[in-house]
Amino acid sequence: MSEKIVVRDFNLYYGEKQALIDNNLIIERNKVTALIGPSGCGKSTFLRSINRMNDLIPGVRTSGTIEIDGQNIYGEEQDLVLLRKNVGMVFQQPNPFPLSIYDNIAYGPRIHGFNDKKKLDEIVETTLKQANLWEEVKDRLHTSALGLSGGQQQRLVIARVLAVQPDVILMDEPASALDPIATERLEELIDYLKKSYTIVIVTHNMQQAARVSDMTAFYLNGEIIEYTETNLLFTNPSDQRTEDYISGRFG
Amino acid sequence: MEAKENRERTDSLSESLKKPLPKILRAERRGRVLTYVSSWVLILILFSLIMFITSKGSSTFLDGEVQLANFFSTTWNPGEYQFGALSFILGSLIVSVCAALVSAPLGIGAAIFMTEIAPNWGRKILQPATEILVGIPSVVYGFIGLSVIVPFIRENVGGLGFGLLAGIIVLSIMILPTIVSVSVDTLQAVPNHIRQGSIALGATRWQTISRLLIRTSLPGLMTGVVLGMARAFGEALAVQMVIGNAPNLPFQLLEPMSTLTSVITLNMGNTVQGSAYQDVLWSMALVLLLMTLLFIVLIRWMTKRSDLSS
Ligand SMILES: Nc1ncnc2c1ncn2[C@@H]1O[C@H](COP(=O)(O)OP(=O)(O)OP(=O)(O)O)[C@@H](O)[C@H]1O
Ligand SMILES: [Mg+2]
Numbered sequence: 071m072s073e074k075i076v077v078r079d080f081n082l083y084y085g086e087k088q089a090l091i092d093n094n095l096i097i098e099r100n101k102v103t104a105l106i107g108p109s110g111c112g113k114s115t116f117l118r119s120i121n122r123m124n125d126l127i128p129g130v131r132t133s134g135t136i137e138i139d140g141q142n143i144y145g146e147e148q149d150l151v152l153l154r155k156n157v158g159m160v161f162q163q164p165n166p167f168p169l170s171i172y173d174n175i176a177y178g179p180r181i182h183g184f185n186d187k188k189k190l191d192e193i194v195e196t197t198l199k200q201a202n203l204w205e206e207v208k209d210r211l212h213t214s215a216l217g218l219s220g221g222q223q224q225r226l227v228i229a230r231v232l233a234v235q236p237d238v239i240l241m242d243e244p245a246s247a248l249d250p251i252a253t254e255r256l257e258e259l260i261d262y263l264k265k266s267y268t269i270v271i272v273t274h275n276m277q278q279a280a281r282v283s284d285m286t287a288f289y290l291n292g293e294i295i296e297y298t299e300t301n302l303l304f305t306n307p308s309d310q311r312t313e314d315y316i317s318g319r320f321g
Numbered sequence: 322m323e324a325k326e327n328r329e330r331t332d333s334l335s336e337s338l339k340k341p342l343p344k345i346l347r348a349e350r351r352g353r354v355l356t357y358v359s360s361w362v363l364i365l366i367l368f369s370l371i372m373f374i375t376s377k378g379s380s381t382f383l384d385g386e387v388q389l390a391n392f393f394s395t396t397w398n399p400g401e402y403q404f405g406a407l408s409f410i411l412g413s414l415i416v417s418v419c420a421a422l423v424s425a426p427l428g429i430g431a432a433i434f435m436t437e438i439a440p441n442w443g444r445k446i447l448q449p450a451t452e453i454l455v456g457i458p459s460v461v462y463g464f465i466g467l468s469v470i471v472p473f474i475r476e477n478v479g480g481l482g483f484g485l486l487a488g489i490i491v492l493s494i495m496i497l498p499t500i501v502s503v504s505v506d507t508l509q510a511v512p513n514h515i516r517q518g519s520i521a522l523g524a525t526r527w528q529t530i531s532r533l534l535i536r537t538s539l540p541g542l543m544t545g546v547v548l549g550m551a552r553a554f555g556e557a558l559a560v561q562m563v564i565g566n567a568p569n570l571p572f573q574l575l576e577p578m579s580t581l582t583s584v585i586t587l588n589m590g591n592t593v594q595g596s597a598y599q600d601v602l603w604s605m606a607l608v609l610l611l612m613t614l615l616f617i618v619l620i621r622w623m624t625k626r627s628d629l630s631s
Contacts, residue, residue: 123521126517151523152523154522154523161514165515167519169537181528227518231522
């Protein structure tokens with residue numbers, strides 16, 4: 071058991087409004103960590119803090135630290151390109167680029183200066199296989215990615231993230247636009263990916279959190295109320311508010 | 322008591338929802354007739370215009386008045402029955418293509434600045450600026466060209482000042498707003514999650530622009546350029562004021578030249594109805610029309626391609 075991401079006294083403000091309050095969290099390597107909590111409590115905000123996508127929003131201020139492999143990503147010398155290459159992100163809505171399937175996957179390696187055709191072919195094939203999509207698309211790699219179904223698009227986006235060889239993958243409600251079968255395939259994929267990656271996933275679906283994650287953090291109004299092993303959190307929560315939430319009494 | 326009343330009200334509502342009221346039906350019919358009539362009037366006008374120009378323009382050759390070979394030659398001397406319009410056709414083409422080539426990078430660059438780099442103040446300044454540029458009448462552009470650009474070229478570059486170069490400069494300024502606004506619309510139509518997907522992979526802002534945004538909106542951007550080119554192609558007044566209007570081939574930047582539009586506007590008042598000279602002007606109008614149709618086909622084709630890709 072080892073620490074991958076260490077969050078210490080982390081606060082985040084959108085202008086005057088504080089969205090994250092004194093977050094402290096240790097995310098372990100090769101584990102799936104789920105973030106649950108009612109809408110607007112700051113789950114996405116926290117997720118975007120781990121790859122600093124919040125930097126794109128004007129008026130965002132932070133304090134405290136988030137360390138990945140011991141290095142504070144909010145430190146002066148942090149290279150954002152490198153950070154985002156190492157910390158991949160899968161969004162709520164599948165967002166394939168309006169390019170071919172092949173070019174979607176090759177986009178990441180190419181922007182990081184990788185242009186060898188043979189190598190790219192190889193990356194496309196292996197990542198699509200890892201994302202469990204290869205069999206479905208191998209004959210149409212050069213057709214538009216927008217022609218894929220929602221579930222296929224979401225797996226394509228995951229393959230696209232894998233192609234830049236991250237070691238952390240953030241997923242923000244990745245299954246919310248998918249049907250039950252596509253969701254099941256995605257959950258299988260997450261289970262397979264955690265062997266080699268550290269995964270943080272936001273979900274509104276308690277069953278999903280219980281199924282896929284090892285650790286769960288319960289958020290409420292920007293605070294982490296409870297963070298423990300998933301089994302424990304769902305069977306024997308130590309905080310009354312957690313219990314109220316998971317038993318559906320609010321949120 | 323109250324409940325009963327409520328039920329009655331909903332009953333009459335559901336009754337009226339079952340079959341539309343005659344009043345609604347009448348308004349519906351009237352609206353349909355009106356739109357039908359207007360669209361047929363439009364089609365009729367367009368069709369007769371095309372018919373008129375086509376018959377006028379082709380009769381020149383069908384009557385045997387002027388040979389096609391004569392028309393498509395480069396000697397223009399109406400007094401001697403030499404009606405070579407090739408220099409003007411080439412003149413129109415070259416001046417508008419060059420204007421578009423100058424304007425395209427500027428216009429697309431400005432659009433990228435407004436949408437991607439400084440959406441806040443960039444839009445606040447450039448948006449009204451392009452709107453003003455659109456609103457300025459072409460005679461004003463011509464006048465500025467005549468009193469600023471022509472003397473400037475004469476003194477700093479050489480020649481008389483009138484000519485291809487002055488035409489390109491004036492036209493490229495005129496079509497800039499077209500290219501900017503079409504490009505801005507195209508870039509804004511790219512959903513934000515596409516940009517975020519790219520940034521989240523570690524792409525820089527510039528990589529996102531150059532490798533993703535420009536590539537995916539290329540058909541739309543090209544549509545703007547062709548639209549601008551079509552506008553330059555059809556412009557008469559401003560061009561005529563600065564190009565010098567000599568029947569030369571348009572291959573020298575500093576030599577006076579002519580375009581189809583400038584020859585037509587300059588001569589249509591001085592020719593006798595039914596003369597070969599006037600008929601040749603109609604033939605030039607026909608060429609203009611055909612080329613414009615070509616531009617439109619091109620634009621349609623490109624926008625259809627951009628629809629497919631998004
Ligand atoms: N760009 C922004 N500017 C200002 N406030 C924001 C912004 N994004 C989020 N917020 C605010 O921060 C708080 C947390 O939002 P966040 O999106 O992180 O919640 P969430 O837990 O992901 O909710 P959901 O489950 O609905 O996705 C909310 O009160 C929200 O209004
Ligand atoms: Mg969210």
